[in-house]
Amino acid sequence: MAKNTVIGFLGSTLDASKRDSSRWQKWRPTIGLCMQQDLRVDRLILLHGEKHESLARFITQDIASVSPETSVEPHRINFDDAWDFEEVYTELLDFAQGFPFDPEHEDYLVHITTGTHVAQICLFLLTEARFIPGKLLQTQPRRGQPDPSGSWNAIDLDLSRYDSIAQxxxxxxxxxxxxxxxxxxxxxxxxxxxxxxxxxxxxxxxxxxxxxxxxxxxxxxxxxxxxxxxxxxxxxxxxxxxxxxxxxxxxxxxxxxxxxxxxxxxxxxxxxxxxxxxxxxxxxxxxxxxxxxxxxxxxxxxxxxxxxxxxxxxxxxxxxxxxxxxxxxxxxxxxxxxxxxxxxxxxxxxxxxxxLPGLADRKEDIEPNIDYELERYAAAEDTRVTFNKEARERYLAFATGPNAIWSGNFRDLSASITRMATLSPDGRIDRKTVDMEVARLQRLWTSDRGDDDDTQLSAILGAERLTRIDPFDRAQLSEVVKVCRHSASLSAAGRDLFAVSRQSRSSTNDADRLRKYLMKFGLSFDEVRAR
The missing domain is CATH 3.40.50.300 (P-loop containing nucleotide triphosphate hydrolases)
Known part of the structure; x- marks a missing residue:
């Protein structure tokens, strides 16, 4: 079983008394902690100043009479001013750093009932910072009855041990x-x-x-x-x-x-x-x-x-x-x-x-931010607006999809929700309003990027149709459109686009191959040329 070692100051006032039998009718903190039935004090480090040597010896003798198993070790610490925080803390820190603590074999209790308030605060701080690896020990007299032993309780500064505090x-x-x-x-x-x-x-x-x-x-x-x-x-x-x-x-x-x-x-x-x-x-x-x-x-x-x-x-x-x-x-x-x-x-x-990541890298957060922006709009305009189910699904699919680049990040999202809420006077954002907003965002982002390819495709397909095409297909389609616009005929465009692969085939129909490719996007060669 680990030994209990108590560290505390001699109480120059509370521990002092007349040196006759009447002292046993008085509560004295240092004596009282050694008289507890449920607290074994194996070792007491008694801190005191030089001018209290006599009182320290007297208290040591009384402890021996009530708790002969307790080993008292007086330790002298002199303060020029016991109320000077800097001096007291420095001296006690030197004491703590030089003390041979052995937590594996000893449990330490720091008695903070005695000493000046400054000394008590310093002992608390040193214990809380783990310079002294122990718990705080508080003693007090029993009210309404003459009991020299008083009562005690320990305070463990590990807050995780206290459920209510931890919660x-x-x-x-x-x-x-x-x-x-x-x-x-x-x-x-x-x-x-x-x-x-x-x-x-x-x-x-x-x-x-x-x-x-x-x-x-x-x-x-x-x-x-x-x-x-x-x-x-x-x-x-x-x-x-x-x-x-x-x-x-x-x-x-x-x-x-x-x-x-x-x-x-x-x-x-x-x-x-x-x-x-x-x-x-x-x-x-x-x-x-x-x-x-x-x-x-x-x-x-x-x-x-x-x-x-x-x-x-x-x-x-x-x-x-x-x-x-x-x-x-x-x-x-x-x-x-x-x-x-x-x-x-x-x-x-x-x-x-x-x-901080941009909105395009936080697609999971778009939905809660949509709700947040709707709440903010309601607070600002005193008007509550919501999506109908189809419109919400459409907007979320676009907002979290690959075609939503969110170049302005949350500013874009905030402005987008504000526009749709403002354009929904009946308080319900519908599919038509969402489609208009999606097209507006696509134009905005195309303009921001200065993307001539997407501008070309948007002019041919329309912004709403463009949102349904993967970026991979957009890049390929943009090159096809460029070639078509600079070619006199479907066959000429096909020959340019398939110039390498056609060399490995015995028979070719480049025009048909190009026609079928454009049909995937609902386009024809004449339509591309005309627009």
Whole structure:
């Protein structure tokens, strides 16, 4: 059986008493813990100062009389000021680090009833941090009856051992993660893993965070929710300040970020605090940080590291303590390699980097986000709109299919749902509305990509028919259409398209072969030429 070793301070007031028989009518914490029927104290490490040597010897003698099996080991620790937290913690840390703990053969209890409040706090912190590998021990007198032994209870700081506390922590963690996701029940495993990690980092660290991902992936919304989560936990007291760095150029960038003094440049007619100072005590979100100039990057780096910066036109530094979240859709590693982004700033930002996937890589999350956007529309317009069954199935099939590229990510989805809801005054999105929206999205994405091939096919087939053709077939059909448009006849186009394979056949009918290919898509040679 492992031995029980108790570590605790001698109580210079609570353990002291008249040195006659009346002392046995008084509760004395250090004596009382050795008098418990259900607590065996094999070893007592009695911490005390030099001026309490006499009391320590007296208490040791009394313990011997009530618990002869207890070995008392006085240990002298002197404090110049027993209420100085830094001094007390440092001395006790030195004690803990030098003590020969043997957890395999001894169980340790840390008695926190005696000693100054500062000493009790320090013992708690050292035990909670596992510098002392034990449980806390609390003793108290029994109320209403003269009992020198009092009572005791142990406190295990391993919170996982307490079911109700563990459940509360788990529920709190789930709520925090759900909060970061906007309450959306996302299904993409990779994204959920990222959010879980961000939640842990955000609540435990004030270091900068770097959110990377395509435009519209939700970086701005996530940054604001991280701020709200930290503010709710009282980790931030200042505001959330957001700036799109792509809009900052030249003097305007320096002035907007770091502020300026009146007359610093033409047009500076008054002092300006700047965004960094406005974010003091709160959070600064620099979206598209890769667009900042090198000079601004250097000043941002100093502001992160030293919390100080120099406003334009000022000879006096300003200070601001803020947490930074940076966002970018650029590959900053490539930007560093090309000299467009400072390597020292990237190194500072790269401690916590999270890559947010685009909507096309999170097809499982499209359906819950559709419901979220409908709820958001209802709240904004005070009008509830839903899909009918056929329309919902059609839209989901398109949205999660290979032809939906979602180049604008969640912005595209949000705009799409808003358009369909607005065009459904009776509160029901029908199949016709969905077909119109699908065609609109196809045109939008074709225009965004500058894709001449898809533009050609869309003109011939129509945007709605184009959505039903696989990207593989589109590439082949685009080449066929190009050749047909530049050929005088069906036979001439066939000869060009099958120039290689026709060499291996004894007889050929290239025109028939091409005609049958076009028929797969409901097209004829004349139709392709005409359109």
């Amino acid at each position: 509360r922590f788990a529920a709190s963690s789930r709520e925090s993660t759900s909060f970061l996701k906007g309450g959306i029940e996302t299904r993409n495993a990779a994204f959920n893993t990222i959010i879980d990690e961000i939640e842990q980092v955000a609540t435990r660290s004030s270091a900068p965070l770097l959110l990377m991902g395509p435009t519209g992936a939700g970086k701005s919304l996530l940054a604001r929710r991280i701020y709200e989560l930290k503010a709710e936990k009282h980790q931030l007291s200042g505001p959330f300040v957001e700036v799109n760095c792509a809009t900052l150029k030249g003097d305007n960038a320096m002035s907007a970020l770091f502020g300026h003094r009146k007359g610093a440049f033409t047009g500076a007619v008054a002092d300006r605090a700047g965004l960094l100072r406005s974010a003091d005590g709160g959070m600064l979100f620099l979206d598209e940080i890769g667009e900042l100039g090198l000079d601004e990057q250097a000043m941002i780096l100093r502001a992160i590291e030293e919390k100080r910066f120099l406003p334009m036109g000022s000879d006096k530094e300003a200070s601001s303590k803020f947490q930074l979240i940076a966002g970018t859709n650029l590959n900053l590693i490539d930007a560093v390699a090309s000299g467009a982004f400072r390597d020292d700033l990237f190194a500072r930002l790269n401690l916590w980097t999270f890559h």
